[in-house]
Amino acid sequence: GQQVMQIPQYQHVQEGEDFTTYCNSSTTLSNIQWYKQRPGGHPVFLIQLVKSGEVKKQKRLTFQFGEAKKNSSLHITATQTTDVGTYFCAGSWNNNDMRFGAGTRLTVKP
């Protein structure tokens, strides 16, 4: 079946450094969603991207959808300890079926 590949699997940064996670599909996506899961918690919906080349911002978080709608990224500027957690992308190809990436686990050293 179709999958979204997410990299890196882990990322450890010093507080204040930037962080980026990438999500890739071999075929064109209809839309992509991003979720955050704090350690021991549950996934929380962050945002959805639908349009080719779309860029959305939430404070220090910037989400991008590629022009070909085959990749997406989440960039965090100047990480804080509150950013710790696992970030998941979830891709959809037909508006009815969504598959989650394996996630990127972010740790932040104060």
Next chain:
Amino acid sequence: NAGVTQTPKFQVLKTGQSMTLQCAQDMNHNSMYWYRQDPGMGLRLIYYSASEGTTDKGEVPNGYNVSRLNKREFSLRLESAAPSQTSVYFCASSKARDTHYGYTFGSGTRLTVV
């Protein structure tokens, strides 16, 4: 608070035992889902219910059954638990099956099968 409620939060089963995980949402959502989360594998869909009265298999349905009891409640049953079913189980809901709606997840059930 509005959201998705799952019970129990923790459970230990012996191989071969059965149990039902309960899920209820109070957001008047039409669609509900059961996922399992294993280390390094993200979230995998077990079963979903696009609307009241319907259920369908997801990516990993073997060994599980579901019941959409009403619009609010969606339960997951393990008939004969196996160690391979040790996992964290999340219930989620969304306004509709259309993936343009974000999912709201419950707090999860940590299941260990020994």
